[in-house]
Amino acid sequence: MAKTTSKKDSGAFAVAYMHTTAPTSAATGGGAVNEDLKRERSKATFSVERMTNLLDGGKDRSERRRQIEGIIARDPSGIFSNDENIYLHRTDRHTRALAKHVRMVEICRKLGIGDECGGEIIASKDFPLMIKAIADDLPTSLHWVMFVPNIVSLCDEEQKAKWLPLCRDWKMIGCYAQTEIGHGSNVRALETTATFLSASKGGQPGGSWVINSPTLTSSKAWPGTLGRTANHAMVIARLIDGNGVDRGIHNFVVPLRSMKDHKLLPGVLTGDLGPKIGYNNMDNGFARFDNVVIPRRNMAMRFSQVDENGKYTKKSVSEATSKVAYITMMQVRAYIIDEAGKNLAQATTIVTRYSAVRRQGFGEDGKTEVQILDYKQQQHRILPLLAASYCFFFTGKKVLKRLIDVENRLVTNGLVTKTEVADLHASTSSLKSFTTTVAADGIEDCRKACGGHGFLQSSGLPELFTTYLQSPTVEGDNQMLPQQVVKVLLKLVQVVEGGEDLTSYANCDSRLLIPSLQAIIQGSSESCPAKSAEDLMDLKVLLKTFGHRAARLLVEVAQHIQSSIMSGCTPAEAWNNALIQMARMSRGYSMLVLLTNVMDGIDDEKRSGSLGPDEIRVMRDLIRLFALYWMEKEIGDFLEDGYVSAEKASWVRANVLKLLGTIRPNAVALVDAFDISDFRLKSALGRFDGDVYPAVLDAAERDPLNQTEPGPGYEPHLRRLIRDGAGTYSGTASRL
16 A cells, blocks of 8 residues: 655645545535535525435435445545555455455444345345445455346255355355356357266266366356455356256356365366456456366256256246246346446536536636636536436436336236336347446546546546446447347337237337337328427427437338348348447437436426426436437437428527536536545545645655655666766767
8 A cells, every 4th residue: 555645755745735635525514615616506406405315215315325425434444445546556456345345244244234134235225325335346246246146036945045145144255157258248159068977977966067168268257256256156058968968058056266265176267367447356257167066956946957867857937937037137237227327427526526616718807717617518528428327317217116016016926928028128238238338438528528637547537437348348248239129129110010919018118119110111201390499398309209210210220131131131141231220229219218217207206206396497407408419419310311300400409509508507516416425436626625636636645656755766777867877978889
C-alpha cells in the first residue's frame, strides 16, 4: 500500500492542498460546498429525497442502505478503504478484495444479516446493499451470481441438501465454468467431456464421472472466481453415458481445490488468465482437467440422471418445473439491465457535478467564466445519458417484476405459455444487448466530457469504464444476441401473415409490434400522426413511432431471408446475410420495449403515490429526451419508408434542443437523487461538495511515484545523463 505523505514531507506539494473529506452524499448535509453546486441544487423543481426513495424501493430501504454504507465506511478495520486502490498492483488488489469479502461475512454474521433466510447471507435483502456499500469488485462474486443459482435450479433435493449448507457457510466457494478457450457462445461445440465410469471398471462405488479436457481448445477460460478463489466449479461438459453415447451438454459439480488447504486436487490445473483491461480484482481463470474422477452424483440431476450402470434417462418433470429453471437463469440478464443503469448513474453523477463546477470560456461580460454545463454541446453529451440511466432503472425493475410474476404463476400451476417464455427471452436478450452497449459507450463519453482530468485514475471514470467493459460480452455477446431476438419474433410475423389467433401474445412484449405488423403485411400505409413539433413531445405518439420502426425492420429481415433463399442461398447463408439487419431490428425492438416499460413504470408509481406531480413531470421529460435523442441519432430508420417526413425530422432535432434546456436546471438534483456517496463514487471530480481541485492534487500527492525526492529513476538512470555526462557529445565517434 502506498505511504501517505505527511505535511512535513510533502515536497513540492503545498500544504494548502491538503483537505478534509467532505460530506459523502445529499443525505449527510453540512460542510463547505462549492457555490456553483449550491446554486444548482437550489434550482431543483422536484423532491430529491422522494426520487431517491423510489430508486431504492422505498423510504425504509433508503434508510437501511445508508445505515449499511455507514457501517462499511466506518468499519474500524479500515480494510474497506478504497483510497489506495489506484496505486496497488493487481495481486495486492485481489488479495485485499478477498480480505474485504471475509470482513463482510464477519459483519453480516455479527449483525444477523441472513438470519431471516436460515443463515444464507446471499439471500438476504441486505446483501445487495452490502455489496454496493463495499464499492469494490469481490473475487467471490460468481459464487452467488452463478454457482449457487445453478445448484438451486438444476440439482435435485438430495444434492441441494448436501451442497447448499456448505455454500451458506462459505466452506464451498464455487464458479460457473462453461466458456472454453476455443468456444464461447456456441455452447453445443464445447469439448470438455464427462465420461461415465462404472465401479466394475475402476470407478467409485456407485459409479463415477471422468472429467477431461481432450484438447487445448477445450481448456476452460474466462470464468470469474475460477483462477485462485473457487474450490468447486459447476463445469459444463459433454455427457458420455455408460454405452458411450454423447448425450450433449450437462452440468457437473467438480472439486478443484482441497477444502482443507486450498491446494489443487489431482488432475486439476487452474490459474488466473492474466491481466485484463479492467476488472482485475477478479481472477478470471483457466482450467484443464486430466481425467479427474468425481462421484456419479456430482452430475446435476434435477432434470436428467444416470444410474449406477451408466443408463441415461430424462426425468419426468412438469413443463412448468423446467420453465422455472429457465426463468431463474433469465433473471441474471434482468440484473445486468438494472446494473447498466446504475453504472451509467455513477458516470453521469461524476460528469454532471464536474460540469457544474468546471468553468471554461468567458461570458458576454468578458470577465465571468462559463460553467461548461451551460454549453449546449456538453448538455447534448451528458443529459441523454442521464435520461438513459433512469430509463434503464425502470425497465430493469419492470422486467424483473415480470420474471418473478411468471415464476410465481408456474409454481402455483398458473397458466404460462411457451410463447410468453420465448417472448421474455427475446425481451431480455434485446435489452441486455442495448443497455450494456449504451452504458459502456456512455461511461467512456462521460470520461471524455470531463476533458483532461477525466484521463486521471483519480477521476474514477477510467476504472469504472474498464471494469464495466465486460458487460457487453458476458451472458451473451451483444453482437450475437440479436439473432435470438429475431428468431423469436419471426414466429410472430408468420402468425400475423397467416391470420392466426393472437390471443397467446396478450401478455407479451411483442404484442406491441402487432398493429404495425398487420398494417405493413396488409399493405396499408402508416405515417407519423404528429402535426406539429409539440405533437412529437407526446409520449403515445413517440411510442407508436418506435413501434412502427421496429415492426418494419422485422418485416425487412423476414423479406431479406426469404429473397435470399429464393435467389439460391441456403437457409444458413440467407440467415448470415441478414445479420446486420437483425442487429438494427433488435436495437429498435429494445427501444420500443424499454420506452413502454418506463412509461408503464411511471404510471404505476403515479397510481401508488410514490411520485408526486413534480417528479412525474421531470421523469416524463427524461423519457421524451431519451426517445427523441435516439430518434435523432437513428433518423434514417424513420425516414427510410416515409413514416417520418423531412419536416418532422427537423422537429425531432428542435425538440431535443428544447428538452436540454428544460432538464438543465434539474441536472445536478437528478444525479444527487442517485445518492451515491463519495465513498462509493471514488472520484475526485464527482465529489458531493464540488471541491475537485484539491482532491485531484491530493490524489497526486499520494501516488507512490511521489514518495521519494528525487524520483526513483534518478539514481539508477537519470544521474548518468545529467551529472555523469553519459550523453555528452565529444566529437565524431567511430562507427560500427
